[in-house]
Amino acid sequence: AQKITQTQPGMFVQEKEAVTLDCTYDTSDQSYGLFWYKQPSSGEMIFLIYQGSYDEQNATEGRYSLNFQKARKSANLVISASQLGDSAMYFCATYNQGGKLIFGQGTELSVKP
Amino acid sequence: DGGITQSPKYLFRKEGQNVTLSCEQNLNHDAMYWYRQDPGQGLRLIYYSQIVNDFQKGDIAEGYSVSREKKESFPLTVTSAQKNPTAFYLCASSIRAANTEAFFGQGTRLTVV
Numbered sequence: 001a002q003k004i005t006q007t008q009p010g011m012f013v014q015e016k017e018a019v020t021l022d023c024t025y026d027t028s029d030q031s032y033g034l035f036w037y038k039q040p041s042s043g044e045m046i047f048l049i050y051q052g053s054y055d056e057q058n059a060t061e062g063r064y065s066l067n068f069q070k071a072r073k074s075a076n077l078v079i080s081a082s083q084l085g086d087s088a089m090y091f092c093a094t095y096n097q098g099g100k101l102i103f104g105q106g107t108e109l110s111v112k113p
Numbered sequence: 114d115g116g117i118t119q120s121p122k123y124l125f126r127k128e129g130q131n132v133t134l135s136c137e138q139n140l141n142h143d144a145m146y147w148y149r150q151d152p153g154q155g156l157r158l159i160y161y162s163q164i165v166n167d168f169q170k171g172d173i174a175e176g177y178s179v180s181r182e183k184k185e186s187f188p189l190t191v192t193s194a195q196k197n198p199t200a201f202y203l204c205a206s207s208i209r210a211a212n213t214e215a216f217f218g219q220g221t222r223l224t225v226v
Contacts, residue, residue, distance in 0.1 A: 044217065044219055044220070045215075047214050050214060091156065098169070100171065101210070103155050105155040106155045108153075
């Protein structure tokens, strides 16, 4: 069964520096996708970036990029030039074959001024 | 504006009472999901529906019930059988239950006293 693992409960980064949030997944599917969401303290879930398993290039969206290593089953989120507003929970997610959208446990990112 | 709406934002109920959380979307999405989130934790799937008039149990369905009589609506009932119902509940929808971005509502914070 598909599973998402985020091993960093909390991370700190200095403002303007880059940070990498880890995500590993377990799937036997040939076609799948990985999503990253941001959850500020307000509770809303904000979609950040998507990577499909057949995409040859790593996905990028502004300051967000996805370091996708298929052989290692990892889809790490890289945030460049961190800002104070990046402080939030970050979740990695994927669908399983049955249509479930499943999430990892999340990483709480704190950006220091 | 298209989107997904949860109501109410805050809900207080007495122990032993059933309570229904509303989730409506006007995005014409086939798939809808309900998640529970406890403080500092990830999202746990309660129920999901891939198409109108059909739904499946998620990982923590005990003590909850849903219906999907209309494409745009997926209400969640928290029954008195749910042992610890106080939590943050998030509803989401996606075009289909595979490799498509999910859109989330603002969440309902339920407190049972």
